[in-house]
Amino acid sequence: AQKITQTQPGMFVQEKEAVTLDCTYDTSDPSYGLFWYKQPSSGEMIFLIYQGSYDQQNATEGRYSLNFQKARKSANLVISASQLGDSAMYFCAMRVGAGGFKTIFGAGTRLFVKA
């Protein structure tokens, strides 16, 4: 079965410090894409970063990086130099297969950044 697991319902981090949000996934398909989205309290979902299953290097986008460990089926999000505006829900997601119309989401992690 295809599944995304986020085991941290809530996380606290001090402003300017780095934080890692955990994500593990399960699929038997060799071709898949992994995504992280941010959902502020306003509700819209904002795309942060993408990692392809065949990518050799970890993805980075500004302060966001994705720690991709294929053998362990993990795709953790690292946010460096946390800012107060980073306080939000974060969702890990996966699109599977060439036809990849279905994106599967984890339950999310709520991040609180403390001043």
Add this chain to the structure above:
Amino acid sequence: DGGITQSPKYLFRKEGQNVTLSCEQNLNHDAMYWYRQDPGQGLRLIYYSQIVNDFQKGDIAEGYSVSREKKESFPLTVTSAQKNPTAFYLCASSRTSLNTGELFFGEGSRLTVL
């Protein structure tokens, strides 16, 4: 600016009434999706459409209906058959059907059944 517009943002409905949530995009994307989000949970797929005049059921399609008569528009009707319709509904689109493509989301519609 290109994007996805959902309306209304808030909607109240009495039990037994059908309601329709609007979703319009000007991104020229072929694929569009409807997701439902309940408190403390991730998103679950209701329906998706790859092209005009074609749509497929997602994981929780019962009690919902959609249409795709125009590329830009993908309205969702929550029917009286939906047993627990109170939720946050998100419409999305994607540039590509490949698994490399991220989803672009609207701001969501919050439906409350009284």
